[in-house]
Amino acid sequence: MKKFAAVALLTLGAVLAGCSKQESATPAAAPEPTPAAVTKIVVGLDDNFPPMGFRDDKNQLVGFDIDMAKEAAKRLGLEVEFKPIDWSAKEAELSGKRVDALWNGLTITEERKQNIAFTAPYMENHQIIVVPAGSAIKTKADLAGKVVGAQEGSSAVDAIKKEDAVFQSFKELKTFGDNVTALMDLSTGRLEAVVVDEVVGRYYVAKKPDQYAVLEENFGTEEYGVGLRKDDTELHAKLDKALGEMKQDGAAANIAEQWFGKNIIK
Secondary structure (H helix, E strand, O other), rough: OOHHHHHHHHHHHHOOOOOOHHHHHOOOOOOOOOOOOOEEEEEEEOOOOOOOEEEEOEEEOOHHHHHHHHHHHHHHHHEEEEEEOOOOHHHHHOOOOOOOOOOOEEEOOHHOOOOOOOOOOOEEEEEEEEEOOOOOOOOOOHHHOOOEEOOOOOOHHHHHHHHHHHHHHHHEEEEEEEHHHHHHHHHOOOOOOOEEHHHHHHHHHHOOOOOEEEEEEEEEEEEEEEOOOOOOOHHHHHHHHHHHHHHHHHHHHHHHHHHHHOOOOO
């Protein structure tokens, strides 16, 4: 009996020792890595959208929104990179994290809010109707039976379709990759009217007042904001703060004066 008890005790001791050794060999969980600090923001834009964002004679990106983004990034201590994208695929570019922000005359709409988080609006805009100088078109009702142009994927298209009776009266709504091409087709007679952001339309009309005219009626008022991913809450808060400060200290108004000759900041 004593011999059996001794063997049993030895066996039990070996088992316990094995368990103890196995437990001590289990590595401790590695600490969570610290997220890298954000040092750069990539801004997606349509680089053929004067005066918001476009290329000058030296092929450099310039414009109102370019200057606004540069000033905001400077205040946040961030480098800013401007990345031209297919504007009709802007939401996919943002959600795919190929850009961090959409900052190029982006209209705040309820539909876009489903997929995009917007900063507070920084300016108001209208969807104006541009026609050739001397055109018989004076009102929206006169667009019946006419070929009308707008930029594909733009809020101009959305604004037109909201007024269904007017939209249905068109002979055709033609869409273009950019506003510049649409206005060129207007000047050559392939279109009879173009619906376009006021900031863009008036920029071109001022350059060629003998070629274009702007109707008194428009397709509504809208607000511009910076578009961000919904989960990018830190950048959202920082940009809202920077834009608010730019409005308060006059920096945003100064940028607007340079591009539009007046303060259009909201």
